[in-house]
Amino acid sequence: xxxxxxxxxxxxxxxxxxxxxxxxxxxxxxxxxxLIALFRVSPVPVLRGTGAVYVTIFRNSxxxxxxxxxxxxLPQLGINPSFYWKIILAMGLYTGAFVAESLRSGINGxxxxxxxxxxxxxxxxxxxxTQVVLPQAFRNVVPPLASVFIALTKNTSLAxxxxxxxxxxxxxxxxxxxxxxxxxxxxxxxxxYIIIVEAISLGAAxxxxxxxxxx
Amino acid sequence: xxxxxxxxxxxxxxxxxTYRIIxxxxxLALLVLGFVVINILYENGQLEYEGVWEPFVTPAYxxxxxxxxxxxxxxxALAILGALAFGVLFGIGKLSEHRLIRWPCWLVVEFFRAVPxxxxxxxxWSLYSLQLDRSFHALVIGLVLYNGSVLAExxxxxxxxxxKGQAEAAxxxxxxxxxxxxxxxxxxxxxxxxxxxxSQCIVALKDTSLGxxxxxxxxxxxxxxxxxEFGNYLATALVLLVIYLVINLILDLIGRWVERRYTGGRxxxxxxxxxxxxxxxxxxxxxxxxxxxxxxxxxxxxGFQ
Numbered sequence: 001x002x003x004x005x006x007x008x009x010x011x012x013x014x015x016x017x018x019x020x021x022x023x024x025x026x027x028x029x030x031x032x033x034x035l036i037a038l039f040r041v042s043p044v045p046v047l048r049g050t051g052a053v054y055v056t057i058f059r060n061s062x063x064x065x066x067x068x069x070x071x072x073x074l075p076q077l078g079i080n081p082s083f084y085w086k087i088i089l090a091m092g093l094y095t096g097a098f099v100a101e102s103l104r105s106g107i108n109g110x111x112x113x114x115x116x117x118x119x120x121x122x123x124x125x126x127x128x129x130t131q132v133v134l135p136q137a138f139r140n141v142v143p144p145l146a147s148v149f150i151a152l153t154k155n156t157s158l159a160x161x162x163x164x165x166x167x168x169x170x171x172x173x174x175x176x177x178x179x180x181x182x183x184x185x186x187x188x189x190x191x192x193y194i195i196i197v198e199a200i201s202l203g204a205a206x207x208x209x210x211x212x213x214x215x
Numbered sequence: 216x217x218x219x220x221x222x223x224x225x226x227x228x229x230x231x232x233t234y235r236i237i238x239x240x241x242x243l244a245l246l247v248l249g250f251v252v253i254n255i256l257y258e259n260g261q262l263e264y265e266g267v268w269e270p271f272v273t274p275a276y277x278x279x280x281x282x283x284x285x286x287x288x289x290x291x292a293l294a295i296l297g298a299l300a301f302g303v304l305f306g307i308g309k310l311s312e313h314r315l316i317r318w319p320c321w322l323v324v325e326f327f328r329a330v331p332x333x334x335x336x337x338x339x340w341s342l343y344s345l346q347l348d349r350s351f352h353a354l355v356i357g358l359v360l361y362n363g364s365v366l367a368e369x370x371x372x373x374x375x376x377x378x379k380g381q382a383e384a385a386x387x388x389x390x391x392x393x394x395x396x397x398x399x400x401x402x403x404x405x406x407x408x409x410x411x412x413x414s415q416c417i418v419a420l421k422d423t424s425l426g427x428x429x430x431x432x433x434x435x436x437x438x439x440x441x442x443x444e445f446g447n448y449l450a451t452a453l454v455l456l457v458i459y460l461v462i463n464l465i466l467d468l469i470g471r472w473v474e475r476r477y478t479g480g481r482x483x484x485x486x487x488x489x490x491x492x493x494x495x496x497x498x499x500x501x502x503x504x505x506x507x508x509x510x511x512x513x514x515x516x517x518g519f520q
């Protein structure tokens with residue numbers, strides 16, 4: 001246990017960096033994902049096509065290669081934000097595609113009759129959106145969105161290959177320094193990730209249960 | 216074709232005109248964006264032949280890339296085969312009636328699903344004392360454990376999605392538990408699970424890129440060698456991206472075809488790890504069972520459920 005108890009500050013710092021990446025990339029992914037989802041459900045064919053192409057490309061590319069492009073590629077174009085932003089950019093754009101798909105399936109999961117009924121009751125577009133469609137869409141979206149953020153939490157570990165001192169980076173260092181305590185270190189760091197994952201999962205479950213009761 | 220969705224009605228003449236204007240503006244914006252990107256690439260000398268794109272038309276480097284691709288495909292194929300075996304074992308384990316089997320299986324599956332693949336790979340590699348010639352093993356084992364756990368969930372959901380009456384009828388005919396599983400449940404479940412298995416192949420293939428971190432043979436390692444020599448980071452990374460994209464898109468197309476052919480457009484997705492997943496699973500199984508009872512006949516049913 002020495003490896004964990006002696007280095008608890010390093011590990012904690014690592015997980016704070018993990019959370020920072022999670023928040024930054026998660027925020028970017030929500031913005032990008034919402035935009036792309038709007039494209040994908042819009043009545044304009046060109047926008048729908050653009051959204052579909054975006055989702056197809058980013059869902060099928062390995063995140064690591066995207067990170068290589070933003071981390072090593074962008075500076076070659078004279079675009080050189082700080083390394084934190086380069087990593088956030090790749091993770092946000094990648095995760096955005098998955099967010100877009102969750103949002104779209106949430107909207108598409110609402111039966112057409114709901115909208116037809118609200119229109120025939122004389123609801124305006126705004127009313128039918130805010131009173132009928134969106135509340136149901138949010139409910140549908142919670143579980144897949146939570147899955148997306150759980151995947152993002154795990155994906156933040158890729159930042160270690162670019163020298164960000166987050167939890168996985170700390171684990172690699174500790175495993176090198178304390179060769180005899182590899183199992184303890186691995187289980188310890190893994191538990192840290194599991195706590196974050198469970199927190200997201202539990203939060204979403206509570207949210208879903210509460211909203212489900214309203215129905 | 217009616218365009219009505221929950222968001223908007225079938226457009227009238229005025230709406231159609233507005234849509235067309237927005238469409239034209241969007242096309243123009245995309246063209247401008249494309250032009251700006253090409254211009255930036257050009258100004259920074261990224262479109263030149265020498266030292267940038269040269270290696271990708273030189274036979275020696277193409278051979279290197281081909282070798283990397285074969286390594287990557289080998290890692291992915293081994294990973295999926297191993298993951299299928301792992302998935303069947305633990306998926307059935309999770310369905311067991313004996314608590315002593317069910318619990319450990321649940322624990323293993325939940326653990327490997329919640330832990331980042333990268334730290335798993337690094338840990339396994341460290342057990343091999345970080346030897347370079349062992350990095351491929353570490354990558355494949357890591358991929359098997361992670362993808363296997365996801366597939367275990369897929370198997371469990373797939374088996375549960377087979378209508379209950381099937382198993383009951385088989386038991387009533389006097390079949391044993393083993394026979395019910397292999398002769399009745401598995402053949403029907405495979406049909407439901409196929410699309411999920413194929414999409415997991417894509418995930419495994421994408422994750423082979425993590426070999427980069429532990430210097431395992433594969434595309435990303437070859438890429439590193441090429442840009443070490445030429446300094447053409449962007450061009451190399453783009454080439455890697457295109458290779459991965461082409462393979463994944465082919466797999467994606469196959470997956471979509473299988474989905475239409477066998478499951479009537481319904482994909483069995485696996486819930487999140489943890490509390491949400493447990494709660495989700497119940498609803499999921501109900502929905503999948505309903506879809507399966509329809510016999511997968513609704514091929515033309517469109518996206519709505």
